[in-house]
Amino acid sequence: MIYRFRVILDAKEDIFRDIEIKQEATLEDFHNCITQSFGFDGMEVASFFTSDDEWRQQEEIPLFDMEETKDPLRTMQATLIEDVVSRDETRLIYVYDFLSLWTFFVELAEIVELEDGERYPNLLFAHGQVPAEAPPADFSGDEDDDDDMDAMDFEDDYDMDDLENLGFDENWN
Template sequence: MIYKIRVILDTKDEVFRDIEIRDKQTLFTLYKGIMSAFSLQGEELASFYISDEAWSQGKEIPLENMDESNEDETMADFHIHEVLPEVGARLIFVYDYLNMWTFSVEVVSIEDKKAVLNYPLTVYRYGAMPLKAPKRNMEILNLDEEESMDGNEDDDAAFDDLEIDSEMDMDDY
């Protein structure tokens, strides 16, 4: 089976690539295909995340195992057909945790055709790849606000009601 996967860069301009890959190849192979299709250097850490129809970020599948126990699975441990079992299945791909290149990955077709070339293969390119990663709109917490982070204003009052032992001699510590 040959999967056609659309990989869309999360940016204001439309930039995407269609990549064909065999069902028995791994996510690591898809990672290499994305690196090639978008002309990324491939020298930074990256992860795929299982996603749903709303593009919610689920389980992480990293490029490399960062756990010393070597029990975590990596991209090389998952075949395409396992993670993307049907048309419409989605992943989120993040490359370079410092610059946060973020891509939406979706299966657009699965065809039972003979493999004719070496896969992965970029079969369609649309849009120019920006030189820099698109800026992320990160939500920043304002710690100066009256309200606590969970919305319960009584938490601060509980600290104000604590009695402090004024007779405590700090030299004893």
């Protein structure tokens, strides 16, 4: 089977690529295809993140595991696309170059039969020019957290010079 993805750069302008790739390809193969289709050299650190329907990132699947833990991370090289994407789980987030934070929304558009004579991966369509620098990260999706912080009252009525009314003995140690 062939997975057809739309890979969208997180930017104000519409910049995306439509890519076909075999379902049994690795995430590393997909990473290489994405970097080439957007004109990157592929030499920077990158990660895929599984995502829910609201584009909230979940499990990280890095290009390579840099952590020294007893439970190693699942890496792109060891993860097949079909292991993280399905008809029910259609979204991934891809971050390239952790210093610049090029962020992409990756969504499975359809699953089709393999076409004889076609080479995969295949860039089906390219729209928009990639800017010279990564668009600034937009964390506005965290409005709920900001509302909670605004509702909290951080001011207090304590006078630090008035130790008698603080509720403890000033010679407590």
